[in-house]
Amino acid sequence: MxxxxxxxxxxxxxxxxxxxxxxxxxxxxxxxxxxxxxxxxxxxxxxxxxxxxxxxxxxxxxxxxxxxxxxxxxxxxxxxxxxxxxxxxxxxxxxxxxxxxxxxxxxxxxxxxxxxxxxxxxxxxxxxxxxxxxxxxxxxxxxxxxxxxxxxxxxxxxxxxxxxxxxxxxxxxxxxxxxxxxxxxxxxxxxxxxxxxxxxxxxxxxxxxxxxxxxxxxVAAGAATGRARFAPWRPRSLCRGRIVAVEQSAGAYENHENGAAGPLTGLPGGPAGGTAAAVPHGTLGGVPDRVPLPSRPTSVLVEEDEGLRRRFRLEAHNEILLVLADGAPAASLPDQILMLSRTDRRVLDVERAVPGTAVEVVVIEAPAAWYTPEGRALARTGSGGTR
Known part of the structure; x- marks a missing residue:
């Protein structure tokens, strides 16, 4: 050794x-x-x-x-x-x-x-x-x-x-x-x-x-409480508001997400045994040109209840990929975009979002390497997005 x-x-x-x-x-x-x-x-x-x-x-x-x-x-x-x-x-x-x-x-x-x-x-x-x-x-x-x-x-x-x-x-x-x-x-x-x-x-x-x-x-974050729990990641708040609508694609996978915990391997979903539509992305270092994503597209609409009172649209596919504020881009991959419950600061899963829930949408910057051209290309692998 x-x-x-x-x-x-x-x-x-x-x-x-x-x-x-x-x-x-x-x-x-x-x-x-x-x-x-x-x-x-x-x-x-x-x-x-x-x-x-x-x-x-x-x-x-x-x-x-x-x-x-x-x-x-x-x-x-x-x-x-x-x-x-x-x-x-x-x-x-x-x-x-x-x-x-x-x-x-x-x-x-x-x-x-x-x-x-x-x-x-x-x-x-x-x-x-x-x-x-x-x-x-x-x-x-x-x-x-x-x-x-x-x-x-x-x-x-x-x-x-x-x-x-x-x-x-x-x-x-x-x-x-x-x-x-x-x-x-x-x-x-x-x-x-x-x-x-x-x-x-x-x-x-x-x-x-x-x-x-x-x-x-x-470990340090787990020992903290409230906002202090997120402090090591220096989150930036995009908006505070309330979910007014949740839209989900009827033709995509049943949800086989890994809870953002482990790599999704594109499992065919649910009792229907459907297959995900492959979406194009840039090739990087031999990564295939088309990779299917395992969850279904979801959009969450949040109305801001303070400040400019904008309407935010969160576009998600296994995770939140893009946030639009009154139609203008506010955040996107490779940023880590999270929707937090304003009641207990818990991270909410967009697939389980419920209209009426009071939320805060925050952005955490990814490590610098993700913001290089190569990093951005790899981060959007399978997302079908363009940046």
Whole structure:
């Protein structure tokens, strides 16, 4: 095992930190599925109780030549509550990547540190006896496996491995851009979800493309209350008002979102077994020209009840992609756009928005790399938007 580089001391995440992490990890999660969230929370608690505290590695303590593996929930978070984990999925996925890579992993990193993903990454680190990297590959939430800053840095998600609750383990070696097409049917066949271990890379490479400090930031946010909970992200308020209408496309998927927690793999939706319409986007580094999105388009109309009294239209497809104020663009990807309940500052899922709800619409800036031409192109992959 490669010794971590010298730097800041390594703290450990304990059972006492878990509740704060769980609460803070929901700040960027616009569609958390409650039952799946609690399954992931109980899962992480059980692993910490069984295996003890998990070292949290800051970026300056990453093992330079040691293998680091990103972990995420692949598929629909709702399926996690319907087909419960055995607890073996993370270690099976990591071990499969180790076999392909020909060496042992030395650290686990969350693909993104939102909702279930942060908790499953922690459970993985505890189960595998590895440290958890204090950072992630997105710094925000995006639905597809290849929508990461790792991709922007030229790191491919494959070789990757999927471990399902049915006991299956599938290793995928693929050229960049083919991963979504291959993973989607595998996850569907597994019952709707799997743990994915992906983006194997050396610690030095990870340090160069990681969004640092996102795990510790979530812990700090979870320990705070009210507006202070969002303070680390410096949100900008767009409007305060009330939802007056919600419009949803009748011809799109049933909702198979992952609660903004794990990569959506474009699962065909619902009892009707429909297929999503593929939408065009720019090609980046081999990412396919057309990727289907797994949720249905939703528009939320909010009337401002103070100030200019404008009408805001929130256009969403798995997440809020665009905000128009009286028809003029007010925010769009790669900004993280959230709709908060004014009653308890909870992040609301647009698919469950209800007319009459008092809300505040806020914008959180994404990491700077998302605002480059390449970052903007990758962020809108599958969104059909133009910027």
């Amino acid at each position: 490669t010794a971590p580089a010298a730097g800041r001391p390594v703290r450990a995440l304990t059972v006492d930190d878990l509740e704060d992490l769980a609460v803070g990890a929901r700040v960027l999660a616009a569609g958390t599925e409650e039952s799946a969230y609690h399954v992931a929370l109980d899962w992480a608690a059980a692993e910490l109780a069984a295996h003890g505290p998990v070292p949290l590695l800051p970026v300056d303590r990453l093992p330079g030549t040691g293998l680091c593996v990103a972990v995420t929930l692949a598929g629909a978070s709702a399926a996690l509550a319907e087909q419960l984990p055995t607890g073996e999925e993370p270690v099976r996925a990591v071990r499969a990547v180790e076999r392909v890579a020909g060496r042992a992993a030395e650290a686990v990193v969350p693909l993104n540190a939102a909702a279930e993903n942060a908790l499953i990454a922690l459970a993985t680190a505890a189960r595998c006896g590895l440290p958890l990297v204090d950072g992630d590959g997105c710094g925000r939430v995006l639905p597809l496996l290849e929508q990461t800053l790792f991709t922007l840095a030229g790191v491919a998600p494959a070789p990757l491995a999927l471990a399902t609750p049915s006991g299956d383990v599938v290793a995928v070696e693929s050229a960049r851009g083919r991963v979504e097409d291959l993973v989607r049917p595998l996850v569907l066949a597994s019952g709707g979800w799997a743990v994915a271990a992906a983006y194997p890379m050396d610690g030095a490479r990870l340090a160069s493309c990681l969004v640092p400090g996102t795990v510790s930031r979530a």
